[in-house]
Amino acid sequence: MTSFxxxxxxxxxxGLSFxxxxxxxxxxxxTDPSFRRLILDGSESGAIGGACTEFLRVTQQPLKTEVLHRALGRRPQSQVPVGVQLMGNDPWAMAETARRAADTEAAFVDLNFGCPAPRVFQHGAGSALLDRPSDLARxxxxxxxxxxxxxxxxxxxGVNDDRLLETVLxxxxxxxxxxxxxxxxxxxESYQMPAKWRRLARAVAATxxxxxxNGGLERPEDLEAMGRATGVAGFMIGRAALRNPWIFDQSLAYRQNRSQPQPDLADHARWLARYASAMENSGASPRQALGRLKQAARYQSAQGLAELADRxxxxxxxxxxxxFFRTLGLWEAVPSGEGEGRDSPH
Ligand SMILES: Cc1cc2nc3c(=O)[nH]c(=O)nc-3n(C[C@H](O)[C@H](O)[C@H](O)COP(=O)(O)O)c2cc1C
Known part of the structure; x- marks a missing residue:
């Protein structure tokens, strides 16, 4: 296999740098605004280069500018470019929404042609357009x-196979x-492991x-492995960022040959507490915040919180x-008065 x-x-x-x-x-x-800010502002400078909103569904009417503002949330202090991601198939509504995005703090517009959700797919949006490359291009x-x-x-x-990858690109x-x-x-393939990185090498060659x-970047060394195997220009980390919010700092340390931060249980507890506070401060109800907190703990139980899996x-x-924190035995580690105003969410 070629090595890059x-x-x-x-x-x-x-107009855009990562x-x-x-x-x-x-x-x-x-990756709502609270989570994004926690990651973008909590990571070391130089650890992460960009992000975008969760997908915003555009049907026949363009989205109002307020919707875009809400999805972007408060601007991260880190100045990392954050885009709005749009998903739809109506050229006029999508184009008009993209035009309105320029009236917000969005740094770029990202278009989603990957969503596998049945409701989206049945309406010919998201990944459905991968089977219709001409419509997608138009x-x-x-x-x-x-x-x-x-x-x-x-x-x-692709949808069922990857034969149209080059045509789509x-x-x-x-x-x-x-x-x-x-x-x-x-x-x-949903989220099946391993993701087939040879498709990335084909994509690089095609355009x-x-x-x-993107797909299956779990550890800092995976970025290097993907880079060498495929020649991609950059890397996008998904679920590993919730499982291990330190992955961006660890990747930076790995690239710089430094020892990587090794978060312990108390670090996870503090991160979760800050996440909960950030959500509540941004208007989420305690119930919504607790739901997201549980989701984060579930993800982190696969890694840093593994020893708490029984609880x-x-x-x-x-x-x-x-x-919730008491039941997990993390209460002692949660600083009192935890809130958004602290220096580093890590
Ligand atoms: C819960 C969940 C929600 C997702 N939502 C979006 C989305 O809004 N827009 C998008 O382009 N991809 C979305 N994705 C796909 C991810 O951006 C990413 O492509 C996928 O998780 C593969 O990367 P990973 O293996 O690093 O997790 C989502 C994935 C998950 C697990």
Whole structure:
């Protein structure tokens, strides 16, 4: 297999830079503004280069600017570019929404052609367009033409197979998008491991656009492995960021040959407490915040909270946040008066 040199150069495009070329993946129900800010502002400078909102569904009417503002939330202090991600198939409504995004703090517009959700797929949006490369390209072109902001695209590698990957990428490039994130799984592969990174090498060979590789980046060394195996220009980390919010700092330390931060149980407890406070401060109800907290603890029980796995089922039944931390045995580690105003969420 071809081996590429491990290139971690920043990505510079007209009007948009990713420095470093490591992005937080959009994840509906996870990467809301509170989570994004915690990651973007809590990570070391130079650890993470960009992010975007969870997908915003656009049907026949363009989204109102307030909807875009709400999805973006309060601007992270870190100045890392944050885009809005749109998903739909109506060229006019999508193009007009992209135009409105320029009236917000969005740094770019990302288009979602990866969503496998049945309701979205049945309506011909998200990953459904991967089977209709000409329609997909026409849609991208309409949006690029209307959008004052740079337009990026995120795709899965196909619906049932990856035969159209090169055709889809050629259409996206001709339509004027400036970068493509390729999730190395098909729609029918859901989140199956391992993601097939050889598709990323094909994507790199098929287009002059920078390709961001996504799928199955779990540990800092995986970025290097993906880079060497595929030649991608950048990396997007999804679920591993919830499982281990320190992964961006660890990846930076790995690249700089430094020892990596090794969060202990108390670090996880503090992170979870800050997450809960950040959500409540941004208007989530205690119930919503507790739901997200449980979700985060479930993800983290696969890694940093593994030793608490036995207590998790009971904690999942807790009705309030303090009870939740007590049940997990993390209460002592939660600083009193935990809130958003602290310096580092890590
Ligand atoms: C719960 C969840 C929600 C997701 N929501 C979105 C989304 O809103 N937009 C999008 O482009 N991808 C979404 N994805 C896909 C991720 O961005 C990413 O492509 C996928 O998780 C693979 O990366 P990973 O293996 O690093 O997790 C979602 C994934 C998950 C698990």
């Amino acid at each position: 040199s491990f290139d971690f150069s920043d990505i510079h495009l007209p 420095r470093p070329p490591v992005l937080l993946a959009p994840m509906e129900g996870i 849609l991208v072109e309409a949006i690029v033409t209307a959008s004052p902001l740079p337009v990026t695209v995120k795709i899965r590698s 050629a259409g996206i490039e001709a339509a004027g998008a400036c970068l493509v994130t390729v999730h190395a799984r098909l729609k029918i 002059n656009l920078p390709i961001i590789g 998790l089922p009971t904690a999942m039944r807790c009705q309030d946040r303090d009870d």
